Amino acid sequence: MDMLQRFLFPNQLIPHGHCYLWQPGLVGLHLVSDVLIAIAYYSIPIMLVYFVRKREDVPFRGIFLLFGLFITTCGTTHLMAVWTLWQPVYWLSGLVKASTALASLYTAIALFPTLPAALALPNPEQLQQINQQLATEIEERKQAEASLRESEERWQLASQGTNDGIWDWNVKTDKVFYSARFKQMLNYHDDEFGDDFNTWFQQVHPDDIEPIQTALQEHFEQNTPYYSTEHRVRCKDGDYKWVLDRGKALRDETGQIVRMTGSYTDITARKMAESALQYQLAFDRLLSEISTRFIDLDPDDSGAEINRALQEIGEFIHVDTSYIFTSDPVNQTLTMCYEWVQFDQTPQIKNAQNLPQSLFPWAYKLLSQGNVLHVPSVARLPVEAAADQVNWSMFNVRSLISVPLMDQDLLWGFIGFASFSQERIWSASSIQFLKLFGEIITRTFQRQRSELALRRSEAELQNLNQDLEARVEERTAALKISEQRFRSLFESAPDFIYMLNLAGIIQQVNSTVIARSGYSQSELMGTPFLDFLKSENQDECKQEFLKLLTTGYHRHEMEFICKDGQTLQMDSSCTVVKEALPEPYILVLQRDITQRKQTEQERDQLFATVKESERRWQSFLNNVQLMVVGLDRLGQVDYINPHALKLMGYDAADVMGKSWFISFLPTEQQRQNQQRFQDILQHQAHPHYQHRLITQVGEERVIAWNSTLLRDLHGQPSGTLSIGEDITERDAVARLKDEFISVVSHELRTPLTAVHGALDLLHSGLVRPESQRGQHAIAIAMEQSERLVQLVNDILELERLESGKITLQPTQLSTYQLLQQVQGTMSLLAEQAGITLVIAPIDVKLRADGDRLIQVLTNLISNAIKFSDSPATVWVAVEEQQSVTDRRVKFTVKDEGRGIPADKLERIFERFHQVDASDSRRKGGTGLGLAICRTIVEQHGGKIWVESTVNVGSCFMFNLPANAESSMSSYPLSSMA
Template sequence: MSSSLFITIVVCLIVITVVVLATTRHTKVLKKRLIESERTRKRTRNSLDHLMRHSSDFLFKYNRAGEVISASPNVRRLLGFPLKEPVPIRNIVTNSPVNHQLYKHMRQVFETGRVRNEPYFIEIKDSWDNKHILEVFEVVNKNSEGYIKNVTGIARDVTDQYNAELELKQSENKQLTIIKALPDAIFTIDREIRYVDYTVQNEEELWFKPSHFIGKKVADVVPEPMGSIFTAYIEKVFETGELQRIEYSFRQKGQEQFYEGRIIKLDEQFVMVISRPITAQKQVEVELRKAAKAAESAAQAKSNFLATMSHEIRTPMNGVIGMTNLLAETELTEDQKEYVETIKASGETLLRIINDILDYSKIESGKLQVDESVLSLKKLVDDSASLIMYEAKRKNLAINTIFEEDTPEFVISDRGRLRQILLNLLSNAVKFTESGGVTVFVSSESQSDKSIILNFKVQDTGIGIPQDKLNFLFKEFSQADSSHTRKFGGTGLGLAIVKNLVKLLNGKVSVESQVGVGSEFSFTVVARMVNESNLRVIRSKAGEEENEDKKDWVISQDYPLKVLVAEDNTINSKLTSIFLERMGLSADFAISGEEVVSMCREANYDVVLMDVAMPGMDGYEATQVLKQAGSEAAPYIIGVSANAFKEDIKRALDLGMDDYLSKPIKFEELREKMIVAGQKKFPVVP
């Protein structure tokens, strides 16, 4: 073997060895890489599987036949069933309109090999028959020859978001429907105070055209000064966010049209103006104002009429009751005493009827007020009972008063109103009772250091009231039986007034009755308690009054008053003269305001009993003339009038009168007023 051949063989062996070694090494590297790639693939799959198990998204694949051929493991958790075997998509999806284009889309993907960049939506149902909206992204899977084997889909459950958006759209559609149904014109205005949108019904029927406003400023559309006012309101809404209301008007075809505008902030860029026509409402308001004015005029006319009637009736009643009281004090036969008592009782009854009518008028007009003072409960009840005693004696009825031990001796309340309530109830009890009697119970329902709830019951043994009539008792102008109006008389106002007076005194009234057995009317009032120091003073004065000689009426020795009586009614003048004579006083008389002024200028009178209503110059004018001079020698003026309204008394005092007496005049009241006047004119010098 030649050396060259040997070298060639050796070189070939070396090359082969190198190639074998290199191939072996490459095989090992390749094998290692394959093993690592497989490990990576497994890790990726495991990670993906782990991710999908805890995700609400899932993967699936479908083939050209429209079958789901595989899906990620979490499908079972999400839908309640696995997708290990081919399942036709039609078995999973619903008949919802959402799925109408699904099959067409699937065919196009396999035909064109293209999928959408954006997702599409399908609706499926799970094994529990619940429906889900899925958002799907797709990827096409092809083989090496470019043939589409299948499509991979990534599905996300967006049911909640879909339903929320659907509800929002439905709500927006409803709102839009409502807005379109409104008769109002609605405008959207931007930050530049320009019209950018509007909603109206039947624009062609409107005298203005909202479509012409778009792009224009409010100030260019709305005439001045309203344009500037509207602009200012809109700017305020942008600034504060608060709703603003504005009323405005336009003149159209010679007639003024009224509108109400409401400006609402939508966001930082827009406000909404809702313009509502209110012309009809304005016309109604005008008519209502006219009606209210007419009603006020009627109420004033009624008030004036009642005041006039009060004066006209009380003036002669002053003479009737006053003279009857004087007559009762003279020596009379038994028959004459009975006649006088009858006149007196009838006069008092007539006066109560007048007071009822006047009080009802005050209740209607809301002018009834509380006038509180310290009063003796026993004296109040006894005085009220004494006023109906004549009628009770005539029917041989007993009048009893019972006070519970816990009833206080004195309280603070409205003496006149309490007396009026009791008189109405006692009068009714006597009126509807033919035998037996009437009993008044007084007790304390509850009390504290400052207040007390008094309970009064007026119980009779009369004819009783049917149960079905009880609800009508406290209504105006009503009685339990219309026939009672003829048989028993009455205005039908008494109990209605009782109800309102009890309410005025923060109490309640109720009735229980049985036909043929009798009735019991109960009412409560809230009064104030009298403190202990005041009680001692009150008891002391009460003792002095009891020890006082009632016949010692003369006051002229202490108060030698020079008196002028201004009265145009001769009977009342005579009655006042008799009352003054009992006090040891004499008087001069005038029949007009002019005469009063003239006589006062000629002589210095200490007291003027000034009748308010006189011919020519009335008592008000005469008082102003006498008081204008401001002289210390001006007389002490006591207004005398049949007008018993509180506003009449206030007016008299405001115009300069020093005191006031309501007719019919009672001797005791006049004497008290004269003593006050005497103390003013002849003060005690220490």
């Protein structure tokens, strides 16, 4: 303790003031200087520490702290100098100086490695260059962002223009943005569809999930530049739509996928068209295959082949049974000769033998006329088909179609297709294909009969030859008779018949060959048979000739060249007669099928032409922006194009087969238009007419029609085809124009009549202008002229408002200031009428056209004053209405007048409408004020209405969207008597 006392307060040393001889000036100079230096040295470290703490981004923070410590020790040294002026604590002062030396030395040592890094810091010029470069980069980034926004706007517009849905998938968060069109395409509202990937994935058809996953994987692995799939997705109502889904993945600098964006396109219509086209092509291929099989069909195989064809057609068009009936005109019966049924149905062929034609009188009559019998619903047949309906119901038939089989305009049978489980409608293309199948069956039966006749001829020849060989020795005389018979048959046969030796040389021909070919017998005899064939057939026949000698029989089509160069298509049957004497020979029978081939070629050409024509018409009808409706003779819809379905809001299944007049026309127009339809069928045509049409939602549309009579193959009327144009808007405009002209002419005529009458009295001299009556007449003319001018001005202003020629000029308004202006305008009128005008003390901010708003208020207040009897009060109030979605301002003008009857409240805002027609004479006005008020309010996006009680008063109210932040303040109540 003593040592510390001697250290801090040594007595053996003298204070430093003695060195200054305690001169006050000198001591004071050192004292003040050291104190000021110490204060400065202590304040500098404080500021350095504050600076380092506030700027943590500044480099070399340790140097700043070391300098602070160094300066702090220096300040302490100067404080010790002050203390040693009076106390000789030189040991303590020495220790302080030693610590200052250590701090300064350490700071100097630490400054060495820091100095190069500090020198590397940019100087002010370099900093200015860096700042300029940063400013340039910022400006470039702003431009890039503006370009990006512009590009995004163009992208949004493009996506809206293409009617595609847009999706943006954040792969890392699995969140997906779906555009409004995307959700709308699936019939969802914005809040009904989640924002994650799984929400969409659950809507995909199960059969399409694997292809989608494969396509995504291929794109993620960069095997494909884009992701693209066509798949089915389930809508809100459970139906599936076909969509084209396309997208592209976005990767970061490391190559990792961060986002994927794409579009969604509805391709359901295209898929349906492709399906319909594939259906027609498949039907065409099926008929082609059946036709090909039937060309070379052996009569023995015809039954099995016909049954096979019935099965293939029946399964293709999805019916429960298909069958062929033959008709016996002598016994007037119908017999089922072929039948195919589904595995779960019972065959009816045993029960359908020798059925009387009288069981189906209506159907048999149509089929006998060559018409296709198309019955979409057995339960909904016309009255004349009652007997047919009963008998079809016995067989459980619900829907059927039958194609007549005609031979020279005579019905010999028909092909039928029926459904037991459901009703159905066959399309026009399906009916056309079934008719072609009927032609194939008809030709098959004709060829079968011809083949059987030919076989009978061949059988007779073979039997004759066998009989001759067996009894040649015993009955020589009978042989001559048989030979004569053979010769007679040989010569009279309508076909070409040759006898060739085994070398193919003609030995004998019948007379038909000579008559039809133009060659003489000498030109034919001894000539190789191949010489009369086309060169293209000769090489083939040479090869087949060798097979013929082995097999003994061959059949082939070839072309025979007549002497005049004419080419005949021949169906040739060659038989080797080996048992003949004196040597075997070859018997050749040729049937001329030239006409048949030409018919088939013409049929194919006709089929191609019809198909192309049908394609063109179908394309036209599907794309024309007019209604196209086809009706059969009963007025039932058998065709309607997509535009008509879209306009009416129906699907094709809802319209086809329905009665056009009963189902889709108003009741009061059904009879008239049914009569028009009958007039067209009976050539008493009214092809141009119009009527109203009821859509699925109950809306009535006015359609102008141009109808054409359709005829069947026999020239008989079969229905109509009508083209319609929707003129609903045009009709409404015309009626509104007529009504407006009628009302305007009436309203103008009234004041003009009064003006004309007054002026006529003055002009005729019956009344002198200076007389009391003359002044009264002049007053009437002036009053009515002013009314006329007001009426014309109101009409012009209303027309300019409704046509958009007057543009609203919205500004930020205060309802308090607005009502102050209205009060200043209307107070004098109220005072003159003895009415108290009360304006509620509320101020609301809104954005509107002030002049037009004043016009609405003054008009309503003027009417309230005009139709109130003194003494009475008119109240004007403003109210702010706040809802979840918007904020609106409601204005109310209430009076104590006579009120408005309830039956006239709906029409009070119409043009020229007044509660009492005498009001325009007694109280003035044009009947257009409230119409102008309604137009101005609606153009602001608001609504105006009235509530009234007779003999109590009326309350007119309208509200406007505020479109601005509002504030409500109380002002002194403003009233005016």
